[in-house]
Amino acid sequence: MNTLTLAHYYTVPEVQAMADYVGDSLELSLIAQRERADRIVFAGVQFMAETAKMLNPHAQVILPDQGATCSLVTQTDIDALKQWRERHADCVHVSYINSSAEHKTVSDWVVTSRNVDDIIAALYAQGKKVIFSPDRNMGAYLNYQYGYDMPVWNAVCEVHDKFKHEQINRMIEQANAKGTAYLLAHPESPLPVLLHADMVGSTKQMLDWVKNFEGDPDSTTLFIATEEGLLHNMRQLRPELNLRQAPIYTGCQCNACPYMKRNTVDLVVRAQQGKGFVIDYLDDETIEKARAPIERMLNFSKKRSAKNAA
Numbered sequence: 001m002n003t004l005t006l007a008h009y010y011t012v013p014e015v016q017a018m019a020d021y022v023g024d025s026l027e028l029s030l031i032a033q034r035e036r037a038d039r040i041v042f043a044g045v046q047f048m049a050e051t052a053k054m055l056n057p058h059a060q061v062i063l064p065d066q067g068a069t070c071s072l073v074t075q076t077d078i079d080a081l082k083q084w085r086e087r088h089a090d091c092v093h094v095s096y097i098n099s100s101a102e103h104k105t106v107s108d109w110v111v112t113s114r115n116v117d118d119i120i121a122a123l124y125a126q127g128k129k130v131i132f133s134p135d136r137n138m139g140a141y142l143n144y145q146y147g148y149d150m151p152v153w154n155a156v157c158e159v160h161d162k163f164k165h166e167q168i169n170r171m172i173e174q175a176n177a178k179g180t181a182y183l184l185a186h187p188e189s190p191l192p193v194l195l196h197a198d199m200v201g202s203t204k205q206m207l208d209w210v211k212n213f214e215g216d217p218d219s220t221t222l223f224i225a226t227e228e229g230l231l232h233n234m235r236q237l238r239p240e241l242n243l244r245q246a247p248i249y250t251g252c253q254c255n256a257c258p259y260m261k262r263n264t265v266d267l268v269v270r271a272q273q274g275k276g277f278v279i280d281y282l283d284d285e286t287i288e289k290a291r292a293p294i295e296r297m298l299n300f301s302k303k304r305s306a307k308n309a310a
């Protein structure tokens with residue numbers, strides 16, 4: 001059996017080293033679609049493995065540990081979400097990809113942190129009314145940044161929501177006394193953190209920013225407000241830079257996703273042997289309904305890339 005092993009940036013370095021590809025969730029699902037493996041081991045969390053299954057319905061998709069969920073999923077009661085969606089029947093429902101398969105079945109668009117700005121801007125340009133779920137922080141940032149008035153669902157990433165701008169500002173002030181400090185933040189972080197950031201972007205956008213950073217490495221400190229696993233990838237790209245995890249409270253510079261870290265080396269090895277949590281519970285109707293808003297996003301992104309290249 002042809003097995004493909006995929007690992008998210010937030011898994012531990014030892015698991016990343018076992019993978020055929022390392023990337024963010026959508027990137028990995030698209031790689032899986034391109035490679036057409038018989039078995040996909042997804043070292044990530046459940047919604048990512050579900051997305052991989054939707055895009056690759058003929059493959060056996062295995063999540064190494066069944067407990068690898070996500071707070072954005074567990075904080076979203078699906079019945080309540082459906083009622084909320086019905087109360088806003090005149091709106092387009094845009095959902096962040098960090099959501100369950102069932103959540104996606106009641107969504108018009110699925111977005112990632114890379115394309116959310118462009119897709120929502122395009123909907124507003126068409127005169128549409130929009131509701132956004134499930135990430136409260138990302139929705140608050142979009143509303144603030146662009147002056148939207150989108151109703152936003154109330155769930156958070158428990159990892160990014162821990163960042164506190166008071167602690168971060170204190171460390172930035174200390175670092176600025178010795179040189180120049182920058183803050184890079186993922187949009188799942190709280191709004192006050194995002195408002196103080198020099199760069200707000202997706203996992204991949206943060207990696208690219210660090211890769212292309214042209215400042216003086218000796219006098220610069222880069223604080224990174226995201227899951228700590230990404231620091232490993234940043235340090236591989238730019239070992240000479242002073243990269244530091246943004247603090248979550250005084251003295252603490254660590255912030256790990258407990259769900260991503262459930263992907264241990266042993267469990268990934270077992271999954272490669274076909275043992276683990278097989279994503280075999282999505283029926284054809286769910287796959288079809290949940291895939292439609294994802295494909296809408298993929299077509300949008302393809303058209304946008306073609307337009308930018310022209």
Ligand code: SF4
Nearest residue numbers: 070071157158159257
């Ligand atoms: S880092 Fe946050 S959004 Fe990502 S899987 Fe963990 S809890 Fe979910």
